[in-house]
Amino acid sequence: MKKYALSTTLILFLFLTACGQTKDNRQTIPDTITKKQQTMDLSKITDVAVRQAIEALQAGDQKWYTFFTEHPMMTDDGNPVNFRSFFANALGKEIFLSIDRVENDGKNIYGNFKAGQWGTFPVFFKFHKNEEGKFERLDIGQDK
Numbered sequence: 393m394k395k396y397a398l399s400t401t402l403i404l405f406l407f408l409t410a411c412g413q414t415k416d417n418r419q420t421i422p423d424t425i426t427k428k429q430q431t432m433d434l435s436k437i438t439d440v441a442v443r444q445a446i447e448a449l450q451a452g453d454q455k456w457y458t459f460f461t462e463h464p465m466m467t468d469d470g471n472p473v474n475f476r477s478f479f480a481n482a483l484g485k486e487i488f489l490s491i492d493r494v495e496n497d498g499k500n501i502y503g504n505f506k507a508g509q510w511g512t513f514p515v516f517f518k519f520h521k522n523e524e525g526k527f528e529r530l531d532i533g534q535d536k
Contacts, residue, residue, distance in 0.1 A: 436491055439498030442519050445527070446491075446501065452484025460527045469533040482508065502535050 432450070437443040441459055448456040456479065466475040485508045493502040496518070505515040513534055520529035 432488065432490065434491060436494050437498050437501060438494065439519070441521070441525060441527070442498050442501065445519070446488065446517075449483065450487050452487075454483070456483055460530070461522060464527055465529040467531045467533070475530065 434443050434446060434450075437446060445456060445459040447453075448459070457476075460475065464475045466473050466478060468478065487506050488501075489504040489506055489512065491501060491503040492514070494500065495502070499519045499521070501517045501519075503515065504512060506512045507515070514536075516531075516533055516535045518531040519527050520531075522528040
């Protein structure tokens with residue numbers, strides 16, 4: 393009888409230990425960004441500055457800011473937002489998962505986007521250049 397009680401206790405212990413284990417499936421953003429950068433085709437973005445800016449965005453690279461004027465205007469779904477504050481939180485955490493469509497001579501980008509805590513959904517990024525070739529405005533939002 394003791395033999396069976398010990399076996400039952402041991403099996404119950406192993407079962408409960410196995411049930412209590414968790415598998416950490418989280419993947420860090422830099423790994424995700426690197427994999428997406430390697431597989432996503434950015435060549436359909438015909439405006440060189442936009443393509444380079446998107447490459448910096450995908451990499452979470454501070455170089456992103458160098459493509460813009462010192463105080464660029466920005467809207468998010470039509471609402472004015474502070475460009476620097478917005479990307480202080482988004483850069484390195486939010487990325488395009490696909491580029492589905494490019495319009496306006498390569499300055500309007502449409503694709504599936506991972507927006508951190510907000511989830512994944514279709515978006516647009518519309519870049520506006522000044523005479524010097526810097527972006528003075530960026531309009532982003534959820535695409536329909």
